[in-house]
Amino acid sequence: MAGKVSAKLPIEFTVAENIKHLLISNSVPIIFLGLSAMAIPLSGFSAGYLIQEMLTRLARNSFLVLSLLVPIMAGMGLNFGMVLGAMAGQIGLICVTDWAVVGIPGLVLASIISMPIAALLGFICGNVLNRAKGREMVTSYILGFFINGIYQFVVLYLFGVRGLLKIPFTDSYMRVPITSPQLVLSRGYGIRNAINLTGLRHALDNAIHFQMTLGGENPFMISIPVSTFLVIGFFCLFIVWFRRTKLGQDMRAIGQDMAVADSAGIAVERTRVIAIVISTMLAAFGQIIFLQNIGTMNTYNSHEQTGMFSIAALLIGGATVTKASIGNVFVGVILFHLMFVVSPMAGKELIGQAQLGEYFRVFVSYGIIAVALVLHAWKRYQDRERSRRDLRGEA
Amino acid sequence: MKSQQNVLKRRLAARAVLAICIVALAFLMYNIGKEYDVVIDNETVTVGGTEYAAVGYAAIVIDGDENRAVDIWADDRIIRKMVGANHRLVVKVLNEDDDSVVKSVERSLKLDFNTKALMISIPALVSESSNILVSNPNYSEEIIVVPDAPSEVVPESLEEGVFEVP
Secondary structure, rough: OOOOOOOOOOOOOOOOHHHHHHHHHHHHHHHHHHHHHHHHHHHHOHHHHHHHHHHHHHHHHHHHHHOOOHHHHOOOOOOHHHHHHHHHHHHHEEEEHHHOOOOOHHHHHHHHHHHHHHHHHHHHHHHHHOOOOOHHHHHHHHHHHHHHHHHHHHHHHHHEOOOOOEEEOOOEEEEEOOOOOEEEEEOOOOOOOEEOOOOOOOOOOOOOEEOOOOOOOEEEEEEEEEHHHHHHHHHHHHHHHHHHHHHHHHHHHHOOOOHHHHHHOOOHHHHHHHHHHHHHHHHHHHHHHHHHOOOEEOOOOOOOHHHHHHHHHHHHHHOOOOOOOHHHHHEEEHHHHHHHHHHHHHHHHHHHOOHHHHHHHHHHHHHHHHHHHHHHHHHHHHHHHHHHHHHHOOO | OHHHHHHHHHHHHHHHHHHHHHHHHHHHHHHHEEEEEEEEEEOOHHHOEEEEEEOOOOEEEEEHHHHHEEEEEEEEEEEHHHHHHHEEEEEEEEEOOOOOOOOOEEEEEEHHHHHHHHHEEEEHHHOOOOOOEEOOOOOOOOOOOOOOOOOOOOOOOOOOOOOOOO
16 A cells, blocks of 8 residues: 555644734734823813824825835835825926925826836936845835935035036036925025925815714814725725736745746846835825825925835835735734824823923834834744744644 | 737737827816816906906806805905816805805806906906906016025934824
């Protein structure tokens, strides 16, 4: 008789082990939920105020955080280079503000202008990351600083009525013609630090918005930016559809194992570049949505914290460096921004200084990324042990 | 080999069409969304050798929006923001005592890049002159630059980020 094949019985974990695994897998959102539960009563904010703030922040930030999902799918970790897309979006907004194009057409035009810039920056970023396989996150973080320097040089010295740098052998000056006195510094070149996006403020939010009254004894009114949520919903559907396309499947295969994907005939490097280009372009759109909600653009600062806060929000939502879902995005945005809103007042009640809340926000943003990276390494070890036990079966 | 070339050609053609559509969309958005600052003037003016006296009191309705109608008196000059190139102007000359409508004139307006250098003359419009645009005396193409102006509101240290409240 040929060798018997004995059926392997799956190892059964105890309830306690399953609970432990669940708690470890969702440790970060659980911690933040606990912190929020303590801070909300201390802050003294009403339910109506918090609900309105969370709706506003969901509409403002979700698109940016959703743009991080594609590189994670492709195994490239957290894309700190999304700040490149944010810069491209801001350049689009500067052009549109100079031309005085307002409303939804202004937002669409800013998006169209930002697309080639974001695509170029994403292409550069993708190629650089291909040469730093395994170290994508730190590489994209530093690349963000480098491109930030170029962006600030371009916006500070090449945008304006007159240029600073002369084109050799000619009488002309290098410049991108921006003529609006509201944008250009009085010296003739350089964009002002703060730009008022009057024509674009809440253009998308107010396109379709809905107001409702909640609460019985103490009613409060909330305003829901339906059009913005429709755009976000459409983007979520796009991500779900994209995962099922060939390109999406290729990215998932690369994310699981690059060597195996390469052996299977997938153009690994090209696909990784495409993932970063898509993420950068989506970050450009996200930054435009973000700034139209804020209504004011800090030319030199608005993009700096974009990557950090978006990544922190995604990690707080329970995502890891290798795995993230749409649910993680929304949970993370709510929990992260809930801390943003309540921590200054909670700090003031506890310590007597609202400034504590500011420090806490920054500490949370950097700290959660560090915690997530440590937890990611630890969880990988735990998962390896768990699957090893599963394969071994009962001793 | 030939089918592969055909696939490449079709892919290139599809991408070219997509790029052209996006550029066309950009131009469309620019035309639909561009906001013009339109100066409306109610001073006595001479157009084509004919003098048109200022209207005593009038109401101006832009694009049928009666709720945002604006009143204008003799020798007044106002600025209105209009989004898009094509508009409809209705000027109602009113009786100063009882606000009854004495005369109503409607005119369609097409704005373009030259709009900022011109202004709409209410007297010419009310008199149904063919040309209602007159030059704006306050408009100047010259952009005043102060070369030695200190850099204003640019952060001293660009290395320190300012934590913006999101």
